[in-house]
Amino acid sequence: MKDKNLQNDYNSLSLEELTKEANKMIEDxxxxxxxxxxxxxxxSLIKLNNIIEKKFQKNVKNISEKTxxxxxxxxxxxxxxxxx
Numbered sequence: 001m002k003d004k005n006l007q008n009d010y011n012s013l014s015l016e017e018l019t020k021e022a023n024k025m026i027e028d029x030x031x032x033x034x035x036x037x038x039x040x041x042x043x044s045l046i047k048l049n050n051i052i053e054k055k056f057q058k059n060v061k062n063i064s065e066k067t068x069x070x071x072x073x074x075x076x077x078x079x080x081x082x083x084x
Contacts, residue, residue, distance in 0.1 A: 010051050015059065018052045 010018055025045045032038045 010048065015052065015055055018048065018055065022048050022052065 010021070013021070022045060025041060025048065029038055029041055029045065032041065
């Protein structure tokens with residue numbers, strides 16, 4: 001599967017769903033007897049891990065931005081009350 005296809009398939013999933021998928025891949029790797037298949041599956045797991053990491057970083061950024069907005073709103077309300 002191409003990287004872009006893999007990413008498109010996983011974009012709609014939540015971090016929890018992606019983590020479950022990664023755990024399933026890890027289980028499959030642990031039970032794998034054929035090393036050639038293991039290498040291919042391990043590479044897919046690495047790609048999935050990168051997708052999870054990017055999605056996590058995006059979520060962290062969104063949370064940080066929302067927090068800054070909320071802090072700004074709160075401080076502007078406090079300043080408006082002080083100036084009355």
